[in-house]
Amino acid sequence: MRLTFLGAADGVTGSRHLVDTGDRQILLDCGLFQGWKLHRERNWAFPQALVGLDAVVLSHAHLDHSGWLPALVRHGFRGPIHAHPATIELAAVMLRDSARLQEEDARRANRYGYSRHAKALPLYTVKDAERALAQFVPLAPGRELRLGSARVRLSLTGHLLGACAVSLVAGGPRLLFSGDLGRRDDLLMPPPQPAPAADVLLVESTYGNRLHPREDGQERLAAIVRETAARGGSVLLPAFAVGRAQALVLVLQRLRAAGAIPRQLPIFVDSPMAVQATELYTRNGRSLRVAARELAHLLDGVRMVTEAAQSVRLANARFPRIVISASGMATGGRVLNHLKAMAPDARHAVVFAGFQVGGSRGARLLAGEREVKIHGELVPVRAAVHELQGFSGHADRDEILDWLRGLPKPPQRTFVVHGEPDAADALRSALQERLGWSGVSVPQHGQSVVL
Numbered sequence: 001m002r003l004t005f006l007g008a009a010d011g012v013t014g015s016r017h018l019v020d021t022g023d024r025q026i027l028l029d030c031g032l033f034q035g036w037k038l039h040r041e042r043n044w045a046f047p048q049a050l051v052g053l054d055a056v057v058l059s060h061a062h063l064d065h066s067g068w069l070p071a072l073v074r075h076g077f078r079g080p081i082h083a084h085p086a087t088i089e090l091a092a093v094m095l096r097d098s099a100r101l102q103e104e105d106a107r108r109a110n111r112y113g114y115s116r117h118a119k120a121l122p123l124y125t126v127k128d129a130e131r132a133l134a135q136f137v138p139l140a141p142g143r144e145l146r147l148g149s150a151r152v153r154l155s156l157t158g159h160l161l162g163a164c165a166v167s168l169v170a171g172g173p174r175l176l177f178s179g180d181l182g183r184r185d186d187l188l189m190p191p192p193q194p195a196p197a198a199d200v201l202l203v204e205s206t207y208g209n210r211l212h213p214r215e216d217g218q219e220r221l222a223a224i225v226r227e228t229a230a231r232g233g234s235v236l237l238p239a240f241a242v243g244r245a246q247a248l249v250l251v252l253q254r255l256r257a258a259g260a261i262p263r264q265l266p267i268f269v270d271s272p273m274a275v276q277a278t279e280l281y282t283r284n285g286r287s288l289r290v291a292a293r294e295l296a297h298l299l300d301g302v303r304m305v306t307e308a309a310q311s312v313r314l315a316n317a318r319f320p321r322i323v324i325s326a327s328g329m330a331t332g333g334r335v336l337n338h339l340k341a342m343a344p345d346a347r348h349a350v351v352f353a354g355f356q357v358g359g360s361r362g363a364r365l366l367a368g369e370r371e372v373k374i375h376g377e378l379v380p381v382r383a384a385v386h387e388l389q390g391f392s393g394h395a396d397r398d399e400i401l402d403w404l405r406g407l408p409k410p411p412q413r414t415f416v417v418h419g420e421p422d423a424a425d426a427l428r429s430a431l432q433e434r435l436g437w438s439g440v441s442v443p444q445h446g447q448s449v450v451l
Contacts, residue, residue: 001019001020001021001022001170001175001450001451002019002020002448002449002451003017003018003019003020003175003200003415003449003450004017004018004020004049004446004447004448004449005017005018005415005417005443005444005445005446005447006018006047006049006445006446007029007031007033007042007445008029008064008417008418009417009443009445009446009447010421010444010445011033011035011036011357011358011420011421012064012206012355012357012418012419012420012423013032013033013035013039013357014031014032014033014039014043014064015028015029015030015059015064015065015417015418016028016029016030016031016068017177017202017417018049018050018053019150019168019175021147021149021150021168021170021171022149022170023148023149024054024055024147025052025053025054025055026054026055026056026057026147026150026168027050027053027055027056027057028056028059028166028168028177029056029057029058029059029065029066030056030066030067030068030069030072030081031063031066031067032063032064032067032068032098033064034063034064034331034360035358035359035360035363036357036358037359039359046071046075047446050072050075050077053072053077053079054079054148055080055081055147056069056077056080056081057081057082057083057139057145057152057166058082058083058084058087058091059157059163059164059166059177059178059179060084060087060090060157060159060160060162060163060179060180061083061090061091061160061161061162062160062180062240062242062243063094063098065180066087066091066095067094067095067098069091069095069129069132070095070099070125070128070131070132071123071124071128072132073131073132074124074128074131077135078135079135080136080137081132081135082136082137082138082139082145082152083136083137083138083139083162084139084140084141084154084162084163084164085138085162086161086162086280086284086287087161087162087163088133088136088138088162089162089280090160090161090162090242090277090280091133092133093241093242093273093276093277093280094241094242094273094277095129095132096126096130096133097241097272098129099122099124099125099126099128100126101333102122102123102124102125103122103125103126105120105122105332106120106121106122108375109376112375112376139152139154140154141155141164148170149171150169151168151169151170152167152168153166153167153196154166155194155195155196156190157178157180157181157182157192157193158181158183158186158189158190158191158393159180159181159182159183159186159189159192159243159393159394159395160180160182160189160243160393161188161242161280161281161284161287161288162287163180163189164179165177165181165192165195165196166179167198172451173199173200173412174197174198174199174200175198175199175200175201175202176195176196176197176198176200176201176411177202178195178201178202178203178204179204180204180206180393180394180418181394181399181400181403182395183392183393183394183395183396183399184395184402186289186393187247187250187251187289187290187391188246188247188288188289188290189287189288189289189393190287190288190289192395192403194403194406195403195404197407197408197409198407198411199411199412200411200412200413200414200451201407201411201413201415202415202417203400203404203414203415203416203417203427204394204400204417204419205417205418205424205426205427205428206355206394206419206423207392207394207395207396207397207400207423208397208400208416208419208423208424208426208427209397209419209422209425209427210396210423211396211397211398212390212392213389213390215390217353217388217390217391218251218254218255219260220388220390221251221255221353221388222255222260222261224349224351224384224386225255225261225262225265226260226261226262227349228320228348228384229261229265231347232320233320233345233347233348233349233383234319234320234321234322234342234348234349235321235322235323235349235350235351236325236338236339236342236348236349236350236351237322237324237325237351237353238325238326238327238328238330238335238350238351238352238354238362239271239274239324239325239326239354240326240327240354241271241273241274241277241326241327241328242273242277243277243393244328244354244391245269245278245324245326246274246277246278246281246298247391247393248324248353248391249267249269249298249299249302250294250298252267252322253297253298253302256301265320265321265322266303266319266321266322267301267303267321267322267324268302268303268304268314268321268322268323268324269304269305269325270305270310270311270314270323270324270325270334270335270338271324271325271334271335272306274324274326275304275306278298278299278304281295282295282296282298311334312337315334315337323338325338328352328354328362329352329354329356329357329361329362329363330360330361331360331361331362336374336375339361339372339374339379340374340375340377340379342383343372343379343380344379344380344382344383345382345383346383346384347383348384349384349385349386350365350384350385350386351385351386351387351388352365352366352385352386352387352388354391354393355392355394356387357420358420361374365381366385366387368385369381397426397427400427401430401431401434404435410435410436410437410438411437412439413439413441413449413451414431414437414439414440414441415441415442415443415449416431416440416441416442417442428441
């Protein structure tokens with residue numbers, strides 16, 4: 001068995017791990033690179049290692065794990081893409097939206113001339129996304145999938161609807177890919193199922209160098225909303241449309257019911273993808289840890305914005321409001337229109353409630369930059385900018401270690417992936433020093449290992 005790291009090996013995005021079993025080439029995840037330009041440019045290259053690829057197995061639907069699938073299909077891949085049924089439903093929403101944004105960004109760049117190229121082109125199109133979606137094959141957790149000599153199983157990890165770890169056995173070592181691990185006390189999702197036995201482990205390290213704060217994130221959000229409303233401002237919550245947007249609506253509804261935020265302050269969800277994802281979450285309520293009654297009233301009094309013209313009017317409105325909009329790192333989507341309108345005004349507040357990849361617009365705002373470029377224009381930042389770490393859907397260092405303590409025995413080899421360099425190296429050190437494991441390393445991008 002040969003393992004090649006084609007993404008998420010020197011950063012937290014672009015999850016792609018190629019397993020060569022001898023008779024099959026299987027790609028674990030097919031994610032989009034985000035953040036630093038150096039990483040984003042990898043989206044445009046087709047790795048030669050993927051020539052002859054037989055199948056893809058997805059851990060979950062977030063774009064840094066699934067968002068390069070339309071590009072893979074555009075390059076000629078025609079094999080099956082295996083995933084949890086809920087992942088397939090969410091991927092249909094996310095990949096179509098991502099493709100539409102790719103096309104819109106290219107058109108805007110050509111119209112206003114801020115592309116470095118003679119003609120800006122989308123990374124992929126809606127047609128490419130549709131072709132990719134046609135190649136999905138559902139795989140229920142616990143059910144065995146045969147891919148040549150390989151046997152593949154999924155086990156739930158929380159984090160997101162349908163998120164799973166991937167176990168792969170092909171006559172030799174048992175390989176386990178954690179995907180993204182959820183939290184013990186996540187707002188929406190139950191905790192991860194116990195880790196299956198593994199000889200070779202690929203473990204995520206997004207929060208491998210930190211613990212989630214003990215502060216009450218809900219109360220802090222309530223205080224920000226109250227303070228902003230008192231000065232006549234609005235609150236903008238850039239949010240991942242799938243998972244985070246639904247968690248924020250749930251929290252705001254609880255705060256409103258408790259009288260912790262002004263009841264008359266309107267709440268808007270301005271993201272077609274978030275609107276569709278919310279419908280999927282409510283339909284899959286049995287997979288959540290939210291009570292059925294509360295889930296049934298999740299959208300009471302919340303205004304869902306779907307039409308582009310409605311979004312433009314909302315961005316230009318003058319009344320105080322709470323707006324949840326995607327994308328969560330302010331890298332694209334409708335949130336940019338709101339940010340462009342609100343950032344220059346000191347009355348407003350911008351609140352990030354999720355991990356911000358280095359180099360993203362969200363990371364730069366949290367670093368204190370007082371100007372950001374949006375649609376080719378420099379926009380001054382006078383609004384208050386806040387971070388709410390307690391809303392993350394990722395396990396922190398201790399939660400990752402607790403999940404790994406459940407393994408029947410330590411793996412012979414462990415590769416720490418899907419983390420910024422400092423986070424990945426910190427988790428590597430913790431695995432060696434706290435769990436006493438040997439054979440732990442942080443792989444390099446493009447590295448290939450024979451197991």
